Amino acid sequence: MIRLIDVTRRFGDRLAVDRVSLDVAEGESLVLIGGSGSGKTTTCKMINRLVEPSAGRVLVDGQDVAHQSGPRLRRRIGYVFQRLGLFPHMTVAENIGVTPRLLGWDADRVRVRVRELLELVELDADAVAERRPDSLSGGQAQRVAVARALAAAPPVLLMDEPFGALDPLTRERLQGSFERIRRELRLTVVFVTHDMIEAMRLGDRIAVMSDGRLVQVGTARQLYEAPVDATVRELFAAPRRQARLIESRLERGAP
Amino acid sequence: MTELLARLPETTAAHLGLSLAALTLGVAVAVPLGVMAARQPRLAGPLVGVASVLQTIPGLALLAFMVPVLAALGLTSIGVLPALLGLFLYSLLPVLRNTITGLAGVDPAVREAALGVGMTPRESLVQAELPLALPVILAGIRISATWTVGTATLATPVGAPSLGSYIFGGLQTRNYAAVLVGCAASAVLALMIDGLLRALALGLERRRRRVTTASLAGLLGLGAIGASPAVCTLGTRDEAPIVIGAKTFSESQILAQVLAGRITEQTGDAVRTVDSLGSTVVFDALEHGQIDAYVDYSGTLWTTVLGRGEPRPGRTELLDEVGRALAEERGVHVVAALGFENTWVLAMPRAQAERLSVRRLGDLAPHAPRLRMGGDYEIFQRAEWAALVTAYDLRFAEQRTLDPSLMYEAVRSGQVDLVAGLSTDGRLAALDLVVLEDDRAVMPPYDAVILASERLRRERPDVIAAMRRLAGTIDDATMRELNRRVTEAGESPAAAAAWFLGRPLPP
């Protein structure tokens, strides 16, 4: 469904993404994981042409995106931004309905669709539909951003650390909702995170990035059993260290 | 005063129409320019630069400058058009600057999100960036509105009716109530427009449809009120077949009323007067056929209009030469000399003149370095002044430019020691000022003459004949009396003219 072939992106003389090749099958969820500045966001934005590659090709549904109109392409690809980017001057309902309106849906159809989506992301339509984004809690805003990305029923969804700024409980709940939605709608997903637990929970496969390069791609088990380098090994080590720390503290009867 | 107040509604409406038209044009041009500049930052610097320079030009100068520009383009050069154009240019900067600032202030994350959800750059502008920049843009429009309404008072000297006629006219006739009425009415208009714009901003921001609609309706209502008179005067010429011009001082306005009254009386035609035109604006207007007649002075025409200097012929020869030159070179016709001369004179309070024993300009040189000189807007700029200063070797301690009525107030209260005024000014006698004799005859003669346009001469010999009958009918004493009635007794120029016209004509 999504294919990156030797994709490179330079900003000045800095290589943000360096010869990345990647395939995401239809209905698959691929998680991009890596440290800050490793090129995850840039890779994502090259898929819907928010950023143009300096070299290499990107295919979506078999078609080279470079030959498609950017706006039309992006109406077929849902995108949840790292910083959400909800429109502050629009209500929640208007935010969610924005892409369908761009596609020329009539007002009634948009209204029905907005209701459906609010239900899908488990928000109370009557309570939030007419509110402005700045009056929402962080978790509610995240749900609205996901609803907006899904509004025009895109087959492909790009999610850039959508749950990054949430408390662990809310995050877990949202991960659960998202997992359900993704399977219900059979979405093809590229999901960016730097949290290995989230990656294992939501990704069919995991792609590890470091310094703009793709280090290794595979299922969690493959990465765990045959890590190509220390970066990959460390991804599993850190959460386990944390878990052990918690257990040992509690066993020792710490306050 | 009641006569003044009777004209207030239509004057206010005209003022409103002019300001709103200029503001609307300004917004219609500045917002798209601001959008372009925000898109292409390389344009922003030059655009804001040009608008800033326009903004630093004093309002009156900018408006007055439109007159020769329009005349050179062969367009109506006095009236609403130059005022509209000047005010439009004046209104650009705040809107332009705020549009650029407002758009630059939109969160880049929102702009990226707009593209991310599938908007084209244009959709992003209309649906996301402009709505978000709107409060800042509206703030710019509010600043612009206040400036435009205030500056529109300066439309009077270029021939557009505005509340400025109360201010300019009031200053001329020492009618401070009129000045106050003009200022207050203009302030009320500015506050009303500002209030409506603020309500509009609030309504849009908070999505109060009723507030938005009400404020829009209010603005449209004001526009409709303003449109009625403004539209009528926008045409190349108006319904009145004959238009008489006047300069900014009361004598000129009285004489315009005298001409108008005489023409109506003899021909039955409607005549309109355009008051308070700038001194050179009025000649340009006549030359380009925007007005049909007005009264000017032979010396002014000789030096300022024709640019002649020395050697200068005598009084009668100069008048003949001016008549010939104007007809040949400028297509303007001297119809008649009214009979009085109104020359520039230097005058000082009697007590001081006696103390210094100064009676003639020739006596003045040794005292000049200790004397403060007051003059009106024109005198210090004129060639005659330069000639006078050289001939009598005058170097004053200070030269102050003042509005004529303030100038007389200043000499009365001892804030200046002498003034350059006009010999027919009623205030010279009223304040007991001694007119210093021009013992070397440096000043040219200033016979008051009626000038008429080529069109009037060709098409309306009856009107020319009616004006010609005024030849020699106003002597110095009569003119002083007419001036006194207006500047001292508070009569309107029209009333003073009626008093004069009511007198029997000489056979």
Ligand SMILES: Nc1ncnc2c1ncn2[C@@H]1O[C@H](COP(=O)(O)OP(=O)(O)OP(=O)(O)O)[C@@H](O)[C@H]1O
């Ligand atoms: N528009 C840009 N101009 C210049 N440099 C950029 C731009 N966008 C990204 N970069 C640089 O490219 C590199 C990769 O950035 P990117 O945003 O893709 O990283 P990331 O993996 O998403 O990081 P994070 O986890 O912090 O979001 C960084 O060094 C960043 O500074």
Ligand SMILES: [Mg+2]
């Ligand atoms: Mg990122």
